[in-house]
Amino acid sequence: xxxxxxxISRIRLIAGNTFLEAVRQKFFNSLLLISVALVGxxxxxxxxDFGTGELKFVTDFGFGALFFFGSILSIAATxxxxxxxxxxxxxxxxxxxxIYKLEFLAGKFLGAHMLMLVFTTVIMLVLGGILYWRxxxxxxRMGEAFVDGRLIRYSDLLVFGLLQWMKFGIxxxxxxxxxxxxxxxxxxxxxxxxxxIICQLQYIARDAYSTMEQGIGxxxxxxxxxxxxxxxxxxxxxQLVFSQGAPLPAITVLQIVGYGLVYTVAFIxxxxxxxxxxxx
Amino acid sequence: MxxxxxxxxxxxxxxxxxxxxxxxxxxxDLDLEVGDNEIFGLLGPNGCGKSTTxxxxxxxxxxxxxxxxxxGKPSHAVAARHSVGFLPEAPYFYRYLSGRELVxxxxxxxxxxxxxxxxxxxxxxxxxxxxEAAYRRVGTYSKxxxxxxxxxxxxxxxxxxxxxxxxxxxxxxxGSAAIAEIIRELKRRGKTVxxxxxxxxxxxxxxxxxxxxxxxxxxxxxxxxxLVQEKDAQSLVVQGLSAAGRVAVEQAIIEQGxxxxxxxxxxxxxxxxxxxEVERRETARSTSTESKxxxx
Numbered sequence: 289x290x291x292x293x294x295x296i297s298r299i300r301l302i303a304g305n306t307f308l309e310a311v312r313q314k315f316f317n318s319l320l321l322i323s324v325a326l327v328g329x330x331x332x333x334x335x336x337d338f339g340t341g342e343l344k345f346v347t348d349f350g351f352g353a354l355f356f357f358g359s360i361l362s363i364a365a366t367x368x369x370x371x372x373x374x375x376x377x378x379x380x381x382x383x384x385x386x387i388y389k390l391e392f393l394a395g396k397f398l399g400a401h402m403l404m405l406v407f408t409t410v411i412m413l414v415l416g417g418i419l420y421w422r423x424x425x426x427x428x429r430m431g432e433a434f435v436d437g438r439l440i441r442y443s444d445l446l447v448f449g450l451l452q453w454m455k456f457g458i459x460x461x462x463x464x465x466x467x468x469x470x471x472x473x474x475x476x477x478x479x480x481x482x483x484x485i486i487c488q489l490q491y492i493a494r495d496a497y498s499t500m501e502q503g504i505g506x507x508x509x510x511x512x513x514x515x516x517x518x519x520x521x522x523x524x525x526x527q528l529v530f531s532q533g534a535p536l537p538a539i540t541v542l543q544i545v546g547y548g549l550v551y552t553v554a555f556i557x558x559x560x561x562x563x564x565x566x567x568x
Numbered sequence: 569m570x571x572x573x574x575x576x577x578x579x580x581x582x583x584x585x586x587x588x589x590x591x592x593x594x595x596x597d598l599d600l601e602v603g604d605n606e607i608f609g610l611l612g613p614n615g616c617g618k619s620t621t622x623x624x625x626x627x628x629x630x631x632x633x634x635x636x637x638x639x640g641k642p643s644h645a646v647a648a649r650h651s652v653g654f655l656p657e658a659p660y661f662y663r664y665l666s667g668r669e670l671v672x673x674x675x676x677x678x679x680x681x682x683x684x685x686x687x688x689x690x691x692x693x694x695x696x697x698x699x700e701a702a703y704r705r706v707g708t709y710s711k712x713x714x715x716x717x718x719x720x721x722x723x724x725x726x727x728x729x730x731x732x733x734x735x736x737x738x739x740x741x742x743g744s745a746a747i748a749e750i751i752r753e754l755k756r757r758g759k760t761v762x763x764x765x766x767x768x769x770x771x772x773x774x775x776x777x778x779x780x781x782x783x784x785x786x787x788x789x790x791x792x793x794x795l796v797q798e799k800d801a802q803s804l805v806v807q808g809l810s811a812a813g814r815v816a817v818e819q820a821i822i823e824q825g826x827x828x829x830x831x832x833x834x835x836x837x838x839x840x841x842x843x844x845e846v847e848r849r850e851t852a853r854s855t856s857t858e859s860k861x862x863x864x
Binding site: 294297298301302305308310312356376378379381382383384385386387512565567568 | 629718731
């Protein structure tokens with residue numbers, strides 16, 4: 289038991305140090321500022337709106353910015369934080385200590401994931417603030433449209449943020465897995481983005497195998513659908529946030545969180561298998 | 569009988585090179601025993617397998633064949649590394665931490681208890697002579713300071729075996745002498761030190777035993793004196809001998825059945841000359857500073 293506690297303590301130390309290194313990077317701060325500025329100014333972009341309501345537009349804009357910049361950040365930060373240890377050979381000093389390679393990888397992952405927590409929280413708070421402000425203005429201007437109260441479920445905005453953070457966790461774990469066998473930063477980033485696109489669009493494969501005839505083709509598509517996580521499952525923003533629809537049941541939210549955790553742990557374990565054989 | 573600090577038997581390490589996985593043998597059937605409380609030098613040209621051997625000892629690489637043990641425990645087991653401290657060649661550390669924070673970080677990674685951590689960190693920082701610079705950021709350190717703080721992180725969990733990979737590479741002679749003195753102090757404290765270097769003059773005066781590797785194979789191994797002594801020759805260092813006296817000595821050697829192989833002028837090594845001169849001036853400078861202070 290005490291060894292488990294010591295192991296957690298070592299992971300926490302590496303994660304804390306990784307997080308400290310991450311928040312000191314100009315890349316993170318620049319991306320965070322750009323994202324906050326974009327979400328904050330979303331209400332001024334309505335001239336590009338093709339007929340949807342203002343609150344829907346701001347919400348979609350915010351969710352889009354979170355996904356776009358969050359994906360870039362989770363891939364780039366995880367890759368950079370991993371390769372900085374390898375290229376500067378600080379990994380050599382750490383791994384020569386009584387520490388397991390899995391603890392090192394878990395620490396790197398958690399450090400990057402803590403960075404994504406800060407990013408997601410800031411973006412969701414800014415988005416929540418903008419939505420609250422615009423909704424209050426709209427309520428004062430046309431109160432009859434709000435007879436049932438506010439349209440936005442603000443507490444569920446944070447639930448959506450949690451689900452996006454879980455998605456970024458899978459993405460970070462995928463980047464870590466690719467970094468574990470890749471020799472260059474660039475290769476890791478490019479392949480991770482391909483993986484992101486596959487995960488984002490893999491629902492098409494799922495739709496395809498439901499209409500396919502039984503056979504090797506369907507079996508193959510089904511296996512591929514299992515290997516790559518389905519990121520569409522996390523896109524429940526509209527259902528969560530807008531009060532016109534029925535709220536997403538808590539059990540569904542938990543299932544999505546569990547789904548994310550399974551893939552995250554699986555990719556970290558795969559990364560460890562490669563990392564064990566890697567020459568540092 | 570207590571186990572050796574390091575016991576290597578038949579160690580072979582192959583690397584796969586290129587797409588076709590051609591095998592490159594970095595270490596070839598190496599046998600090595602490093603006893604407790606000795607300073608052992610691993611010598612050899614670049615690419616001879618020193619660093620690969622060290623990485624196997626540290627469990628960073630798996631051996632292709634053979635075994636490696638640290639105080640009786642397999643080197644790939646994490647538990648074996650509790651008794652090992654390591655300073656890599658040209659170490660690089662987190663630049664944003666201060667020296668003290670860095671050593672503290674590694675102490676916590678090694679599981680040094682909270683009760684002991686502050687004392688332990690202070691002690692090793694003092695041992696390596698970094699007390700004054702301990703609160704400065706690592707990013708501002710010189711090469712010599714990086715080596716010293718690297719030594720501090722290697723020693724902070726009080727390991728019995730300390731492995732130093734080229735500890736004086738790129739460090740000026742004064743810094744090198746300071747590091748050599750720390751290594752001697754470690755031996756006095758009962759530690760075992762394994763160091764790899766290609767600066768042979770420093771190793772010669774420091775190590776109890778050395779091993780020479782070439783293309784992954786062990787070429788020679790033994791006590792430094794045994795290896796470098798010409799066993800069938802003696803040297804006489806004579807002062808104030810006249811020309812006639814020298815002729816008489818040469819004659820006596822021939823009469824006693826010996827052969828005079830060569831006559832040399834004893835030399836100081838450049839390292840020793842440099843250190844002597846710098847130390848003499850430093851002593852003179854500190855004496856004059858003290859006397860000025862006293863006069864005021």
